[in-house]
Amino acid sequence: MSLRGDGPVEELAIPSGTTVEEHDLVVDGDVLVGGQSTVELGVRGRNVAIGERVNVANDIEAEGDCRLDTWCSVDGNVLVGEDAYIGERVTVTGHLMVSGDLDIGDDVTIEDGFEANGWIVIRNPVPTIVFYFIVLSQLLRVDETDAADELAAALADGDDVRDPLLVPRSAEISDDAWRVSTPATVGDDCRLHGNLRAESIQVGERNEVFGSLRARDDVTVGADTVIHGDVTTRGGTVTIEADARILGDVSAGDLVVYDGAEIQGTLRARGEMKLIQEANRGTEDEGGVESGDPDDTADGDTDPDGDTDPNDDEDSEPDDGADSDEGANPDDGSASGEDGESDDDPAGEETGSDDDSEPGAAPVDASVAEATGETATVEPDTGTGAADSVDREP
Incomplete structure (x- = not known):
């Protein structure tokens, strides 16, 4: 793959798990370095591709393939686990060791010699990605879809897809600084x-x-x-x-x-x-929906949850108009106290204050009212009856 020009590398992308050990940049996945860059560290990765006119100041170790484009220089050894592709006028000051095939171009300088366990071809190598596209296109042209699938599977090697280290063009990477314009x-x-x-x-x-x-x-x-x-x-x-x-x-x-x-x-x-x-944030949101103060509930026409009950038939409580006895039972026909009130009056006429009462509210049990913060009350009789028979204090 030729990395000359702007190319596809438009940012510095450092994948997860990348570390700098000693003077080497260690990556679990592939390494892709754009053209005219300077890397003052060694590079270790799965597949390593170096663009043209790139200077690498230490060793290169590739578990898979390694490609050095034209006019590259490596100040160290190059160790390749599979195949190596060396472009024209590449300089390696150390040793080149290849476990697979070696495809090498013209005017390449390897100062300490090289070793390859596979085929050695001395020519200007075809870019790897171009070669793969040529083979796949020919297989698909003759309807050999099965062979094309096998080739694609072989290229993937069954490995998990890992994010590569991408270094853009004209980058400078060293122990002191990583400088890019992207x-x-x-x-x-x-x-x-x-x-x-x-x-x-x-x-x-x-x-x-x-x-x-x-x-x-x-x-x-x-x-x-x-x-x-x-x-x-x-x-x-x-x-x-x-x-x-x-x-x-x-x-x-x-x-x-x-x-x-x-x-x-x-x-x-x-x-x-x-x-x-x-x-x-969540605490403030939850606090905004909490019910009001129990004292406010007792004064208004609301239930203990703070909501108005539209089904009430009687007034909830008079404030100052009548003081009913705390032990009054709303089930009896009369109540003892200063103002006796009858339970049988259907008119529901209010005798208390005008601010809180609502006509038609049902009487509330005193025991329940104490628990809920409300005050029990009974409805006065507008006629002459039980209210006249109540003994009043002089």
């Missing part, structure tokens, strides 16, 4: 060395970066991530997720910090600064 994305569970410089930066969860983050646009630091340095953006938004740790200063246009984040340095924001507490 957006940068870091997966989860990574351990990186060096300051990260990009157009925008998005760091996943549970990472540890021994360096600072600087971008022109937005910067996002995921949960449980530790940044051993400053986080800076010129005019974008810096977002610090929960439980993230920044061992330095934070400077941004707008700043969003979630609850639980730890920032040991200073916070600077030219625009808005937001502190978000997600845990309190």
Whole structure:
């Protein structure tokens, strides 16, 4: 695969689980480096593809295939687990060892010699992806769909699909800094060395970066991530997720910090600064639907849950017009106290206050009323009857 020109690599993508060990960049999946880049680290991955005019300052170890495009230079050894494709005018200062076939171009310099267990073809190699497309197209043209399926399965090798390490064109990667002119994305569970410089930066969860983050646009630091340095953006938004740790200063246009984040340095924001507490949102929402105070329930025409009962037939309580005895039984025909009231009057005429009473409310049992915060009451008789027979105090 030729990586000259802009190509498909439009961002720095560091997959999950990537680590920097000693002076090597270790990846579980494939490694794809764009043209005219400088990598001052060794590279270890499954399949390694290096674009044209790329300088690699240490060894390259590939479990699968390895391709070095034209004018590449490797300051170290190249160890390949399967097949190797070496383009024209490639320079390897160390040893080249290939377990499979070796396809090598013209004017290649290998200072310490090479070994290959398979076929050795000296020519300008055809790009691998082009060769695969040619074979598949020919098989499909002659209706050999079964053979095409077998070839596709062989190319996949039955392995799980893993995200590759993508390095864009003209990138600089070293122990000191990772510099790209494109957006940068870091997966989860990574351990990186060096300051990260990009157009925008998005760091996943549970990472540890021994360096600072600087971008022109937005910067996002995921949960449980530790940044051993400053986080800076010129005019974008810096977002610090929960439980993230920044061992330095934070400077941004707008700043969003979630609850639980730890920032040991200073916070600077030219625009808005937001502190978000997600845990309190649900509590506030639940508190908004709670019932009112029991005293308010007792004064109004509401049930203990704070809702008005439209099926009540009698007044709930008079306030000041009549003082009924606390032990009055609404089932009896009369009640003792200052104002006796009859239970048989269908008119439901109120004698209490005008603010809380409602005509047609059913009498409430005193024992139940004490439990619910309401006061028992009975309805007065408008005629001459039980109300006249009640003994009154002089």
